[in-house]
Amino acid sequence: MQHIKLKVCGMKNPDNIQALAEVEPDYMGFIFYKESKRYVGALVAEQVRHLPKGIKTTGVFVNSDLQTIAGTIKDFGLRTIQLHGAETPELCESLKIQFPDIEVIKAFGIDEEFNFDLLHTYDNVVDYFLFDTKTPAHGGSGKSFNWEKLKQYSGEKPYFLSGGIGLEHLDEIKALNHPALYAIDINSKFELEPGLKNIAQIKTFKTNLYGLQA
Numbered sequence: 001m002q003h004i005k006l007k008v009c010g011m012k013n014p015d016n017i018q019a020l021a022e023v024e025p026d027y028m029g030f031i032f033y034k035e036s037k038r039y040v041g042a043l044v045a046e047q048v049r050h051l052p053k054g055i056k057t058t059g060v061f062v063n064s065d066l067q068t069i070a071g072t073i074k075d076f077g078l079r080t081i082q083l084h085g086a087e088t089p090e091l092c093e094s095l096k097i098q099f100p101d102i103e104v105i106k107a108f109g110i111d112e113e114f115n116f117d118l119l120h121t122y123d124n125v126v127d128y129f130l131f132d133t134k135t136p137a138h139g140g141s142g143k144s145f146n147w148e149k150l151k152q153y154s155g156e157k158p159y160f161l162s163g164g165i166g167l168e169h170l171d172e173i174k175a176l177n178h179p180a181l182y183a184i185d186i187n188s189k190f191e192l193e194p195g196l197k198n199i200a201q202i203k204t205f206k207t208n209l210y211g212l213q214a
């Protein structure tokens with residue numbers, strides 16, 4: 001089995017960010033969508049800029065324009081951008097041209113009707129896909145989608161699996177054994193309150209996730 005990466009999303013509290021950094025997730029996500037209960041605001045920008053280089057700091061945006069995203073990349077020193085709305089391939093391409101070293105993740109809401117052929121127009125302009133559960137709230141729903149649906153994804157672009165993932169999913173993750181699965185994205189299932197993570201539970205998840213891997 002390939003080495004599955006771990007992304008922990010929706011951080012905003014300074015002490016909690018510090019505590020999570022000590023767990024060394026591969027990606028740490030910050031929500032820049034003002035409607036979200038996990039909206040990060042500007043106060044932790046300097047702390048985020050100084051996080052260890054081994055943690056890819058990830059900004060999550062929903063239908064923001066290029067100028068807003070570019071400003072936030074600079075203010076927070078972001079390494080990865082996650083686009084969680086209806087962003088076009090053109091916007092992804094502009095981002096890659098302006099910031100060639102930034103990783104771009106394009107998120108898609110998955111339901112029973114989702115057609116994976118839609119992804120082709122993004123193939124050359126993003127680094128990763130992210131598959132979340134389709135809901136009107138864009139993300140952070142705490143709901144999982146039917147992972148059987150992943151059998152319809154035969155593309156080579158690696159993807160983050162997301163949507164209501166909790167400790168109870170470890171066995172199912174192991175059973176997935178899908179060739180393009182790159183990372184597991186956890187968020188609301190590990191919270192004491194929106195934006196405040198239960199670090200002990202995340203440590204347990206990481207230990208067991210890595211224990212799954214050869």
Ligand SMILES: O=C(O)c1ccccc1N[C@@H]1O[C@H](COP(=O)(O)O)[C@@H](O)[C@H]1O
Pocket residue numbers: 009010029031033036037038060062084130132137138139140141142143162163164165185186187188189
């Ligand atoms: O977490 C949020 O509030 C959020 C708001 C808007 C867009 C994305 C958001 N979070 C992302 O949602 C998925 C799934 O989260 P959950 O496990 O279902 O809580 C995750 O990728 C977060 O990055």
